[in-house]
Amino acid sequence: MAKTPPVSASVLRVALVGNPNTGKTTLFNRLTGARQKIGNYPGVTVEKKSGAWECGGRRVELVDLPGAYSLAASSPDERVAFDFLTGHLAGEPAPDAVICVVDASNLVRNLFLASQVADLGLPLVVVLNMSDAAEKSGIRVDAHLLSRRLGVPVIRTVATKGEGIDALEKAVNRAVDERVCMAQVPWPEAVNRAVAYVRDGLEKEGVRRLADGELRRVLFDRQSAVLDRAGVPAGFESAPLLSASRDILTAAGFQSLSAEALLRYEHIGHLTAGAIDFPEKRRRSWTERIDTVLTHRVWGLVIFVAMMFVVFQSIYSWAGPFMGWIEEAVAFVQGQVAPFLAPWPVLQSLVVDGVIGGVGGVVVFLPQILVLFFFISLLEDTGYMARGAFLMDKVFGWCGLNGKSFVPMLSSYACAIPGILATRTIEDPRARLTTILVSPLMSCSARLPVYVLMIGAFIEPSYGSAAAGFSLFAMHFVGLVVAVPVAWALNRFLLGTRPQPFLLEMPPYRVPRLRDILWRMWERAREFLLRAGTIIVAMAIIIWALVYFPRPESVREKVEAAAAFETPDVLEKRVAAAYIEQSYLARAGRFVQPVFAPSGFDWKITVGVLASFPAREVIIATLGTIYGIGSEVDEESGDLRKILAADRWGEGPRAGQHVFSVPVALAIMVFFALCLQCGATVAVMAKESNWGWAVFAFLYMTFLAWGGAVLTYQVGARFLGS
Amino acid sequence: MSGLEIFAVVAAVAAAGAYLFHRARRFFKPSLGGGCCGKCPVARSSAGR
Numbered sequence: 001m002a003k004t005p006p007v008s009a010s011v012l013r014v015a016l017v018g019n020p021n022t023g024k025t026t027l028f029n030r031l032t033g034a035r036q037k038i039g040n041y042p043g044v045t046v047e048k049k050s051g052a053w054e055c056g057g058r059r060v061e062l063v064d065l066p067g068a069y070s071l072a073a074s075s076p077d078e079r080v081a082f083d084f085l086t087g088h089l090a091g092e093p094a095p096d097a098v099i100c101v102v103d104a105s106n107l108v109r110n111l112f113l114a115s116q117v118a119d120l121g122l123p124l125v126v127v128l129n130m131s132d133a134a135e136k137s138g139i140r141v142d143a144h145l146l147s148r149r150l151g152v153p154v155i156r157t158v159a160t161k162g163e164g165i166d167a168l169e170k171a172v173n174r175a176v177d178e179r180v181c182m183a184q185v186p187w188p189e190a191v192n193r194a195v196a197y198v199r200d201g202l203e204k205e206g207v208r209r210l211a212d213g214e215l216r217r218v219l220f221d222r223q224s225a226v227l228d229r230a231g232v233p234a235g236f237e238s239a240p241l242l243s244a245s246r247d248i249l250t251a252a253g254f255q256s257l258s259a260e261a262l263l264r265y266e267h268i269g270h271l272t273a274g275a276i277d278f279p280e281k282r283r284r285s286w287t288e289r290i291d292t293v294l295t296h297r298v299w300g301l302v303i304f305v306a307m308m309f310v311v312f313q314s315i316y317s318w319a320g321p322f323m324g325w326i327e328e329a330v331a332f333v334q335g336q337v338a339p340f341l342a343p344w345p346v347l348q349s350l351v352v353d354g355v356i357g358g359v360g361g362v363v364v365f366l367p368q369i370l371v372l373f374f375f376i377s378l379l380e381d382t383g384y385m386a387r388g389a390f391l392m393d394k395v396f397g398w399c400g401l402n403g404k405s406f407v408p409m410l411s412s413y414a415c416a417i418p419g420i421l422a423t424r425t426i427e428d429p430r431a432r433l434t435t436i437l438v439s440p441l442m443s444c445s446a447r448l449p450v451y452v453l454m455i456g457a458f459i460e461p462s463y464g465s466a467a468a469g470f471s472l473f474a475m476h477f478v479g480l481v482v483a484v485p486v487a488w489a490l491n492r493f494l495l496g497t498r499p500q501p502f503l504l505e506m507p508p509y510r511v512p513r514l515r516d517i518l519w520r521m522w523e524r525a526r527e528f529l530l531r532a533g534t535i536i537v538a539m540a541i542i543i544w545a546l547v548y549f550p551r552p553e554s555v556r557e558k559v560e561a562a563a564a565f566e567t568p569d570v571l572e573k574r575v576a577a578a579y580i581e582q583s584y585l586a587r588a589g590r591f592v593q594p595v596f597a598p599s600g601f602d603w604k605i606t607v608g609v610l611a612s613f614p615a616r617e618v619i620i621a622t623l624g625t626i627y628g629i630g631s632e633v634d635e636e637s638g639d640l641r642k643i644l645a646a647d648r649w650g651e652g653p654r655a656g657q658h659v660f661s662v663p664v665a666l667a668i669m670v671f672f673a674l675c676l677q678c679g680a681t682v683a684v685m686a687k688e689s690n691w692g693w694a695v696f697a698f699l700y701m702t703f704l705a706w707g708g709a710v711l712t713y714q715v716g717a718r719f720l721g722s
Numbered sequence: 723m724s725g726l727e728i729f730a731v732v733a734a735v736a737a738a739g740a741y742l743f744h745r746a747r748r749f750f751k752p753s754l755g756g757g758c759c760g761k762c763p764v765a766r767s768s769a770g771r
Contacts, residue, residue, distance in 0.1 A: 350731060535745060538737075541738035679745075
């Protein structure tokens with residue numbers, strides 16, 4: 001959970017619950033002024049977040065819980081909601097009141113959860129959110145009548161516009177002061193007898209006394225979270241007790257697993273009768289009409305691929321001019337700083353080549369990151385993300401990936417960390433683990449600078465800008481294509497996950513709000529720059545030191561003796577190159593380089609690859625620093641792409657040949673596409689599974705990346721020449 | 723190499739090394755196994771509160 005300011009005992013705790021994608025987080029942001037991530041697909045919030053809310057003069061700690069369809073709590077995110085509401089989270093007392101956010105267009109289904117929350121005896125306020133969208137589709141809800149029937153305040157809101165907030169504040173205060181609880185289901189005698197049977201059985205075993213609402217969860221749920229939390233003594237076998245209690249239901253004519261749903265929906269049906277008006281003739285909504293095309297078994301996929309192609313083509317072409325401006329700005333700063341430090345050449349090299357050159361080389365890719373996040377936000381906020389997952393399930397479901405895996409996998413295209421956290425929506429632990437293990441294969445935004453650098457330097461000059469855009473698009477599919485056999489192999493040989501049915505609520509299409517999109521772009525830009533200003537700067541300084549030292553005078557003398565007739569400029573370049581060739585970094589690089597030789601990497605690429613294990617962008621800073629300090633490349637513009645294209649092997653069997661070629665560039669991109677070079681992702685994988693699986697993921701992805709790079713280079717060299 | 727340069731280079735490398743060491747320590751911190759460390763992008767997104 002996100003860190004929250006300390007909350008005193010006098011502060012009320014109010015929980016926000018509701019079905020997925022009903023606008024809880026939008027309402028949370030509106031009430032607290034927070035900026036939690038929102039999106040138009042189910043499962044955006046997977047852990048609880050809290051914020052301070054000034055509710056009609058009262059201080060409230062508002063807690064946004066992950067969306068849940070019921071309190072049966074079958075997935076980790078739903079369990080968080082259940083544990084919080086029942087006070088089972090360590091150090092977290094049960095809330096003083098609950099706001100149940102319901103989608104006005106799906107009222108009956110949404111009230112199922114409200115009815116379960118009511119069963120826990122918590123004061124409740126029902127919020128009819130997105131009521132404007134419901135009215136547009138001809139659904140009218142009589143909030144006053146519904147409020148009388150439910151026995152709790154029913155407030156109409158449009159969270160995106162801030163409508164209904166004043167009324168909500170008054171309602172929450174009233175619910176807390178008067179402990180207003182919702183009308184409970186009139187449970188039949190058989191249910192009460194079964195509950196009493198469970199209670200007696202548990203008390204005999206010394207389990208603490210549970211409330212009736214909790215006992216009903218034990219009775220109705222297939223795998224109830226309550227017993228785990230209630231302190232059941234070790235060795236206690238609950239199955240016979242539960243089986244006997246469910247027999248009581250069966251004897252009374254109820255199916256034990258469907259009894260709750262039937263009884264609750266019957267009760268909700270009575271409560272809402274006459275309070276909801278549906279249109280006499282149901283028109284096909286825009287969402288349904290669009291979906292006939294976008295989720296079509298053939299056209300849906302064609303449009304998906306075409307849309308992705310346009311996205312990556314746009315990233316490549318739109319960002320180009322901005323990239324040029326940043327490059328000029330970096331060169332300008334270097335030009336301004338260098339003369340000031342001229343009396344101290346070592347310091348000058350550290351600042352100009354190491355820090356500014358290294359970090360500047362990374363910052364240049366900010367425009368691509370911004371354009372990528374513009375499109376990701378657009379896809380998420382319109383509701384297309386859920387359709388993408390649906391299409392992916394159709395194509396790749398055969399490999400045993402859980403249908404629900406595709407939302408986290410598509411989220412991983414932005415960053416693997418939220419993608420891995422999003423796997424909490426998956427009920428089956430083995431399916432969840434498979435998804436965690438393959439999610440980092442999706443091409444996250446940190447790989448984008450590497451692709452753009454290689455494509456800009458080698459693909460575009462050889463094959464044109466259309467091929468460059470296509471290459472960027474193809475690189476983003478490499479991880480997905482590889483993830484499928486990997487998931488299949490994990491399921492088949494290691495985890496034995498059985499195929500799961502895919503159930504995902506398709507959200508209605510919505511016009512995204514520009515403010516939300518700009519905020520997400522700014523958030524990512526800030527994070528990118530923060531990384532450049534911290535970890536990349538630190539790495540650039542270390543790399544600079546390793547590539548600058550040692551500086552024995554004998555190296556200069558040797559070069560000067562051998563090339564005495566060269567012009568001073570050429571001589572200086574030769575000296576700089578000679579110093580680099582005997583630097584600490586070069587020695588280490590040459591030692592490891594044979595491992596990467598089959599993929600066509602020289603020692604500079606090798607150290608770039610190795611230095612990038614904490615964070616992928618470091619390769620750019622590394623190459624920027626190495627080539628900034630000196631090389632024999634006759635390139636005045638300072639453009640790293642041109643410098644790389646001009647570099648040649650100085651020794652060995654390939655002496656005189658270009659170091660970088662199209663096959664080498666492709667091999668580098670494939671290596672980065674498949675390798676787990678992100679410390680933060682490994683840590684989150686360990687947190688969500690354990691360190692053993694995190695290390696396993698790191699090792700299998702490293703070997704996969706190496707094999708992929710070797711294969712790409714060898715095949716590429718055969719057809720395109722090395 | 724002047725005294726100032728030696729001092730500047732040693733200080734910069736030491737600071738960079740210390741920062742990376744600090745990051746690496748946080749990476750292996752066992753607190754990750756329990757509650758949220760508040761450092762990942764998801765947690766950071768609440769910083770606007």
